Amino acid sequence: MRAKLSPKDFATSQEVRWCPGCGDYAILKAVQKALADVGARPESTAFVSGIGCASRFPYYIESYGFHTIHGRAPAIATGLKLANPELDVWVVTGDGDSLSIGGNHLMHALRRNVDLKILLFNNEIYGLTKGQYSPTSRVGTRSPSSPTGSVDSPVSPGQFALGCGAHFFARAIDTDKEGLSHVLEKAHAFRGASLTEIFQNCIVYNEDVFGSFTDRATAADTQLHLRHGEPMLFGENRGRGLRFNTATWSLEVVDATATPEDVLVHDESNPLLARLLIDLHLPVALGVIYRKPAQSFEDAFYANHPSRMQRTRSIRDFLAGPASWTVE
Amino acid sequence: MNKNKDVDSVVVRLAGDSGDGIQLMGSQFAVSTALAGADFSTFPDYPAEIRAPAGTTFGVSAYQINLGRDPITTAGDAPDVLVAFNPAALKVSLPLLYRGALVILNSDGFTARNLAKAGYEKDPREDGTLADFQVVMADITNLTLEAVRDFGLSKSEGGRCKNFYVLGVMLWMFDRSLDTVEAWIERKLAGQPTIRDANIRALRAGHAYGETQELSASIARFRLPPAELPAGTYRSITGAEALALGIAAAGELANRSVMFCSYPITPASPMLHRLTHLRELGVGTFQAEDEIASICAAIGASYGGMIGVTSSSGPGIALKTEAMGLAVSAELPLVIVNWQRGGPSTGLPTKTEQSDLYQAVYGRNADTPLPVLSASTSGECFDMAIEAVRIAVRHMTPVILLADGYLSNAAEPWRLPDIDSYEPILCNVPQGGEGSAQRQAFTRHPETLGRAWITPGMPGLMHRIGGLEKDIATGHISYDPANHQQMTDMRAAKLAAVTHFIPNQAIELGDDTGDLVVVGWGSTYGPIYQAARATGVSFVHLRHLNPLPPNLGALLDRFDRILVPEMNNGQLATLLRDKLRVDPLSYCKVSGQPFLIRELVAKIEAVLGEAS
Numbered sequence A: 001m002r003a004k005l006s007p008k009d010f011a012t013s014q015e016v017r018w019c020p021g022c023g024d025y026a027i028l029k030a031v032q033k034a035l036a037d038v039g040a041r042p043e044s045t046a047f048v049s050g051i052g053c054a055s056r057f058p059y060y061i062e063s064y065g066f067h068t069i070h071g072r073a074p075a076i077a078t079g080l081k082l083a084n085p086e087l088d089v090w091v092v093t094g095d096g097d098s099l100s101i102g103g104n105h106l107m108h109a110l111r112r113n114v115d116l117k118i119l120l121f122n123n124e125i126y127g128l129t130k131g132q133y134s135p136t137s138r139v140g141t142r143s144p145s146s147p148t149g150s151v152d153s154p155v156s157p158g159q160f161a162l163g164c165g166a167h168f169f170a171r172a173i174d175t176d177k178e179g180l181s182h183v184l185e186k187a188h189a190f191r192g193a194s195l196t197e198i199f200q201n202c203i204v205y206n207e208d209v210f211g212s213f214t215d216r217a218t219a220a221d222t223q224l225h226l227r228h229g230e231p232m233l234f235g236e237n238r239g240r241g242l243r244f245n246t247a248t249w250s251l252e253v254v255d256a257t258a259t260p261e262d263v264l265v266h267d268e269s270n271p272l273l274a275r276l277l278i279d280l281h282l283p284v285a286l287g288v289i290y291r292k293p294a295q296s297f298e299d300a301f302y303a304n305h306p307s308r309m310q311r312t313r314s315i316r317d318f319l320a321g322p323a324s325w326t327v328e
Numbered sequence B: 001m002n003k004n005k006d007v008d009s010v011v012v013r014l015a016g017d018s019g020d021g022i023q024l025m026g027s028q029f030a031v032s033t034a035l036a037g038a039d040f041s042t043f044p045d046y047p048a049e050i051r052a053p054a055g056t057t058f059g060v061s062a063y064q065i066n067l068g069r070d071p072i073t074t075a076g077d078a079p080d081v082l083v084a085f086n087p088a089a090l091k092v093s094l095p096l097l098y099r100g101a102l103v104i105l106n107s108d109g110f111t112a113r114n115l116a117k118a119g120y121e122k123d124p125r126e127d128g129t130l131a132d133f134q135v136v137m138a139d140i141t142n143l144t145l146e147a148v149r150d151f152g153l154s155k156s157e158g159g160r161c162k163n164f165y166v167l168g169v170m171l172w173m174f175d176r177s178l179d180t181v182e183a184w185i186e187r188k189l190a191g192q193p194t195i196r197d198a199n200i201r202a203l204r205a206g207h208a209y210g211e212t213q214e215l216s217a218s219i220a221r222f223r224l225p226p227a228e229l230p231a232g233t234y235r236s237i238t239g240a241e242a243l244a245l246g247i248a249a250a251g252e253l254a255n256r257s258v259m260f261c262s263y264p265i266t267p268a269s270p271m272l273h274r275l276t277h278l279r280e281l282g283v284g285t286f287q288a289e290d291e292i293a294s295i296c297a298a299i300g301a302s303y304g305g306m307i308g309v310t311s312s313s314g315p316g317i318a319l320k321t322e323a324m325g326l327a328v329s330a331e332l333p334l335v336i337v338n339w340q341r342g343g344p345s346t347g348l349p350t351k352t353e354q355s356d357l358y359q360a361v362y363g364r365n366a367d368t369p370l371p372v373l374s375a376s377t378s379g380e381c382f383d384m385a386i387e388a389v390r391i392a393v394r395h396m397t398p399v400i401l402l403a404d405g406y407l408s409n410a411a412e413p414w415r416l417p418d419i420d421s422y423e424p425i426l427c428n429v430p431q432g433g434e435g436s437a438q439r440q441a442f443t444r445h446p447e448t449l450g451r452a453w454i455t456p457g458m459p460g461l462m463h464r465i466g467g468l469e470k471d472i473a474t475g476h477i478s479y480d481p482a483n484h485q486q487m488t489d490m491r492a493a494k495l496a497a498v499t500h501f502i503p504n505q506a507i508e509l510g511d512d513t514g515d516l517v518v519v520g521w522g523s524t525y526g527p528i529y530q531a532a533r534a535t536g537v538s539f540v541h542l543r544h545l546n547p548l549p550p551n552l553g554a555l556l557d558r559f560d561r562i563l564v565p566e567m568n569n570g571q572l573a574t575l576l577r578d579k580l581r582v583d584p585l586s587y588c589k590v591s592g593q594p595f596l597i598r599e600l601v602a603k604i605e606a607v608l609g610e611a612s
Helices: A023-037 A054-060 A073-083 A095-101 A103-112 A157-163 A177-189 A216-222 A271-279 A297-304 B022-035 B087-096 B112-117 B140-147 B155-159 B162-173 B179-188 B193-212 B239-254 B269-278 B291-303 B314-330 B357-362 B380-395 B405-409 B437-441 B481-501 B522-535 B552-557 B571-580 B597-609
Strands: A045-049 A064-067 A088-094 A117-122 A168-173 A194-199 A223-225 A240-245 A250-255 A284-291 A324-327 B003-006 B009-017 B039-045 B060-068 B081-084 B102-106 B134-138 B220-223 B232-238 B258-262 B283-287 B307-312 B334-340 B372-374 B398-404 B411-415 B464-466 B514-521 B538-542 B544-546 B559-566 B585-588
Touching (some): A023 A117, A054 A064, A054 A088, A073 B258, A095 A103, A103 A157, A117 A177, A157 A194, A168 A177, A177 A284, A216 A223, A250 A271, A271 A284, B009 B022, B009 B087, B022 B060, B022 B179, B022 B411, B039 B405, B081 B087, B087 B112, B102 B162, B140 B155, B140 B193, B162 B179, B162 B193, B162 B220, B258 B291, B269 B405, B283 B291, B291 B307, B291 B314, B307 B314, B307 B380, B314 B464, B334 B405, B357 B571, B380 B398, B398 B522, B522 B597, B552 B559, B552 B571, B559 B597, B585 B597
Parallel strands (some): A064 B464, A117 A194, A223 A284, B009 B081, B258 B307, B334 B398, B372 B398, B514 B538, B514 B559
Antiparallel strands (some): A240 A250, A324 B232, B039 B411
């Protein structure tokens, strides 16, 4: 029996180089804690990242780590998983890395259901290149590259994921220890591609962009923490809930104390409900929004491979081809 | 009356519409030829469109094969025999033919409509166009339909058997057995018994037509002596097949699995297809979402301990460039195969060129050196694939292997190698040692400068790699100016270190000193070999392009002049100028077609005629 590791065992000697107050610090702590809690082994864990502030993450985790190139982490992680399906592979990425330059690779990792735990640090801005608007920035975002406000519509990570055929989508807030720990554990337990969107506060270029629902003082009213099989309640004393309006095909807030029977119970396997929850604003839906297990890509790849990637014959058997002849 | 003609070699060209089954007919003819002991070389020449409009000149698909006794190294300058299925095929092929060549025409194909589509105002069979040729006309479509009448096929189904009918005629003409082709049809069409039997019937009918009809009176049968090939077991092989086998063999020699990651592109795809048949050799194939993902997945597989390989053609290689830089920086093994084609941009997807040499040697951001190799013949693709893997894992570096569209499809006889005669490929397994895992991962072998290949899953060796500059000793991120200089020097030194492990350059033909040496690389080997043989000049052919073989400079210095023929605008000549400070003459051909021997002979003779 191997000794249980502590969060500290997943820290490296490297000095962490994010800005003071960056939301990434809280995420790093939560991930180190989650790794310890789930009993991860450093030697069989790998963190693969792209480029951007978030992508410095592997340097700070005591496991195998590969800081790759912009947007391509899912593709490199896919190759790594094909080479060694038993590894626990995490992909750390940002909104620009995963949804702009790397959108194509994220799409295909999700629809193939490669067993990757993808953590998308969404701060709706390009941080490392000094503050340009990103593919998740809201219309009108003023930035060095959009001084009069951005004009393009943002992409919704959750809707993108479901559109790609993802089997797991969850959300958490960087500084919400409990909520983040919960989704990290769920993501880790899922064999397939999990996309976890973490609302990350960029203190320098986009401070408080998520303030409308991350402010602790009003959190009870602005956050809906989902648990599969439990009613969707929020607000003071969990007095409010969500109801499905069959006339408008939308979610609406009801007084849960008056009509408790109307309150929806969360079913994480329902893709239609997931789409409504992703678009919900105030409260914002957090936790595991969608989860539908299916065979992972590498499991399918190996099952389909006649020798499960082992060498069961020699090249000698193949050299002659369909027809050969002898010259004396 | 049978007339028999004894010859040393014959060039045959089959030409028709893309949908006529020309390539299939050609490759089956090649195999039958091989089994009869002839040396041969083939040149499939087909349009980029899958089913180009029927009857048009740009839709012509052709298959040329040179067969005979002499060392056959090209598909031949000019056909001695042409089979043209329609006027367009005749029009495209006629300028290539020797005067006096035998021209077999499918009369059914010479309709007014097809003549017009080919741009013939008058019927070339009647206006003297063919006066210099020996012409045989046969209603091939009708003869085929007649032969397969009993099978109840539709007219179009029956007509599709005509390639086997013509193949039957060809096999008669060259006195070849029908057995191989029949066995092939049995195997391929096992699931469609009616079609299978109809094709076999057409094949036999074509053969009988040669024997019994007027053909035997009017044309000669060719009698070819067997080739003087070294003893051994042979097969027919294309470059795509040989390279796929070579990659799989390298996996066996290294005792590692191989992960081949690729995205479909002409003319690279045949290699992907071939590798799917070699999976029991511990080979995996992954069709990625794009070119970038395919090289990235190969890098991920190498990081995971397998031999990562990717392949493409020029435009796709361009997309992979940034990831090559990552593999150089992270010091991971990787093989990148480039099946070059005509460019720039989409260019000529199905035509051959060797114009990606600059891209391979110089075409990356920053100082990002990596080894570059090239294959000269279809069979040699096997050995160069092994060499590429060997260098990649020995020095922990990406390696580019240049092949081209000609090699991908061209077939030749290949003597089966004795795999036991190859040295095992040794991987840089971690040796343990001093310091942190990070430091151990970036401890480099003093001679190869290859670092330890530590892969996720190994206990106690967790470390981080990436594209940021690293400290040369500790392997941690470093922005130190002096360290960046040292790392840049180390990467250059690693490439230079490869020089100590590659063979000295040999002379292919001729004396090792003299007035003129012809220097080639890649698939121009065949025509240069013949031209050098014909003119008696010396011939040097390169397989290692970066770094160049250690003795190359001294070798070339022994000649007064250097001639470099290439299917590009002078890229090897530039490289030699850059690396060896020599000043070669360039002879460039960028038409999407291989060099003809006579073009090279003429050029060599012209150069020899000029005062040096």
